[in-house]
Amino acid sequence: MSQGDTDQSSIGRTLAVVGDRWTMLILRDVFRGVRRFSELVESLGIARNLLAERLARLVEHDVLVKVPYCDRPLRHEYRLTPKGADLSRALIALIRWGDEWESDDTDPTVLVHDHCGTELELELRCPSCDVSVAPTHVRSRSGSLL
């Protein structure tokens, strides 16, 4: 990839960290509690070398941390940092889109509020107008997004 934009825009920088076919899948598993190397291999069907490389990149970018879960023998697991946990919105947005538009009507990952069970909405809000904002009313401060 050259550079036309890739590392000099907000989304380009995001994709430099999580923009490949595996990383978001790995993070979804970590969110769900699958945190060890061999569990991730098993759960995702990813090649071990790729998983090792992706985890190293995520640690390097401070999305995950490697913490010991056992001393004898010394073993580690991968946990989300606050930066990593903050990817939940993106992850949820991707999951919801897949359920809405690419579902084969079998196993949607319905996301619900944990104490009432209602299906959640991901909503763009204007804190000062206190209203939900449609995508067509979003602008970028330096030019229009939509």
Added chain:
Amino acid sequence: MSQGDTDQSSIGRTLAVVGDRWTMLILRDVFRGVRRFSELVESLGIARNLLAERLARLVEHDVLVKVPYCDRPLRHEYRLTPKGADLSRALIALIRWGDEWESDDTDPTVLVHDHCGTELELELRCPSCDVSVAPTHVRSRSGSLL
């Protein structure tokens, strides 16, 4: 990629459509109004063969449509379908994360409400409780997500 999960989970199916280093960047440009082949090449610095392949995939998956913008000579541009427009939440989530955590403090893409200019928040809401829901209170109907 084998299949351990890739095409049988919501997010796996999403990533099968938009999960590579270029597709979200292409879509961001289309959202911004960059819709023609040569404009996209110029704006992104993407190789022409890759752009052609990605656009074909997005059309095939009904994320974009090819519409004529000129009859003589016949020329086309790519527009978002409703399905494509619905990726705005994911796109916005990725942009915001990049601004928050990967910014080099130069050119954040601040997203604002078009008629008051306030910076927008992407919020997970429970429509029945009418409250904002933290990522830690999200569950999947078939097991916990976080």
Added chain:
DNA sequence: CGAGTTGGTTTCGAATCGAAACCGACCTAC
């Protein structure tokens, strides 16, 4: 006619992926 523009396709070397084999540190059982 010849030159320019648009929207691609073809070609080919370089980088990345994926499957499998290998490895080192550390158990546990015998």
Added chain:
DNA sequence: GTAGGTCGGTTTCGATTCGAAACCAACTCG
């Protein structure tokens, strides 16, 4: 103490994908 197993990788190597550049077809303009 040594054989076998587990965990978390690393190495190897053929297959796939990427990226840069050249090429091309359809069309317009002068």
